[in-house]
Amino acid sequence: MKIHVPGTAHFDALLVDWIDGDGRICAVNAAEARELAISLEEKESLPLERIYSSTSAQMLRGLAREGQPFASGLAVWVNSPQYSEVPMIATVVPDPARGIAVIKQPLPESVLGIGPELAERVEILSQMIGAATEACWCIEFLEPVDTALAEDEIVERIFSNQSRWRACNEAMARLYRVPEGLDFNVQPVSRYFPATEINRRMVRDLVRAGYRLDRAAAVDRRHDDSEMLVENDFRAAIKDGFLVRLWGTTRDIGAHRQREQQLADRADTMQDILSAVPDPILVISEDGLLLAANPAAESVWGRTAEQVLGRPLQQFIETRHALDKLRQAALAGEDSDGECDLAVIAADASRDVWRFRAARIEGEMRRYVLTARRKSRRRARGSTQEAIS
The missing domain is CATH 3.30.450.20 (PAS domain)
Known part of the structure; x- marks a missing residue:
């Protein structure tokens, strides 16, 4: 992500967005629209997670709802078009017409106080997930799902709200037969996890189980659009009553289920023979x-x-x-x-x-x-x- 850092505090060169009282982005300036590839029509709004990490979005949403008059030196993480997170320093000022304005400029990680030990822990976890032979995945909701809604509405929004893959490992890419050199994490979630009836039933079971579910069967699609019977273990991150992230592991059980069916058919045949x-x-x-x-x-x-x-x-x-x-x-x-x-x-x-x-x-x-x-x-x-x- 190439963002120009001005030598002077020239307003038009900084990244600025406006957050309304509902905690949604209602406007962005030209620099932010250009750098973050955002197209925002008049009277349109976006969830904060479209621009900010879930933690930063939660913090800014609280400031907008509380009508924070002024705050400076806030550390935030901004989602770049390349699906990476860029650390920035932000100043929040009130705007009577639109809520609050968030003015940002990028900063290196060292300024934000990310010490060597924390960086090392992140590196270790990344290496462990990346080297795992089991497919590991994470879905982050750019539009968090309100868990206070009715069950059917939650299921619908898990499939329809804006979301993206994050931190999916190489085993995940191999499982879904993603071509070499293509990053799984930049692919649409719906391409591999479609809103089929069996997948809707699985998500409904997940909601009923309190967003923690193991050995849940689903029918996903590989990169070549062929269907694949899989088994998922689900975990969730819920903040302030909103589902912000799902993660877990996935296994291809098609061959196993086929073997089970063959054995069941054989057992039925043997039962018929023995009965005769x-x-x-x-x-x-x-x-x-x-x-x-x-x-x-x-x-x-x-x-x-x-x-x-x-x-x-x-x-x-x-x-x-x-x-x-x-x-x-x-x-x-x-x-x-x-x-x-x-x-x-x-x-x-x-x-x-x-x-x-x-x-x-x-x-x-x-x-x-x-x-x-x-x-x-x-x-x-x-x-x-x-x-x-």
């Missing part, structure tokens, strides 16, 4: 608890899944040491058919011998899938005693 199988199928844990049963098992043995799930298999098997036999059958099945005969007690107290095929499933928790087939009545009579033992 005429033979009883059970799933048990390593310690013999029933984890699942297909409809055939419920129908043949007369017990619903709610009656058996979570209970030991041995409660429904007359054969002693049934779990050990199933484990041995599963182990043997790795080389051959893993089968054993067990006497099952049905809900009506009848007993029949069933041949169980056992297969072991490895994972975080070892489980066994059991497929049962009733032995013929003639063969079963001769083997019942053997199955019980």
Whole structure:
């Protein structure tokens, strides 16, 4: 930002704006309009954040509303057209017709008392955010959002009020596929965060959660206009009841959600298949608890899944040491058919011998899938005693 610093206090060479009683910029002089690229029509006004940082805007808004008669030597930060902040020294004088006039000229950071330690802390934080592998972002509202408004109006203004990106890191640019050499922070917020219905619902959830929300799903747009399913963690800065800043992190969860959907579809397909199988199928844990049963098992043995799930298999098997036999059958099945005969007690107290095929499933928790087939009545009579033992 190239701003001429006059050698004499020539009024027309200084940056001047006027702030009305509502805390909005109602006029700027020619120098400020030129240097800050501001076009302000008659009877038009701008939010203070269009020119000043949020902290400086808050301070000046208070002076305008209090009708401050005179103040000099005020440190303010001014937003340049290049999206940087320029430190300036300001003098505030009353103007009966328009509120207050703010007269400014640029000053180096050293004059404003920014010490080496503070500068070092800012540098460290900037480096940490810049080097982070997770996409970090910040949206600053040039028109702060009044949080006292109705919920729907707050949601609308978060999308419609003037805003800009600030301090977004390289990971953010990569996530949204911003071309090399193009600064993400100078792009319009709406280009990547459009006011779609799902995004409106997410912002409504954010408002209801007190402007602190994690794992919030949204559909954003990449630089090439393709859609991307993301998950956001939100935090907010609210000053004097106005939302001035949102920041957080963003993750692309499209591939994860696609994988979840594939697994869900696969599970539905397997459930359909198992429901159509005429033979009883059970799933048990390593310690013999029933984890699942297909409809055939419920129908043949007369017990619903709610009656058996979570209970030991041995409660429904007359054969002693049934779990050990199933484990041995599963182990043997790795080389051959893993089968054993067990006497099952049905809900009506009848007993029949069933041949169980056992297969072991490895994972975080070892489980066994059991497929049962009733032995013929003639063969079963001769083997019942053997199955019980």
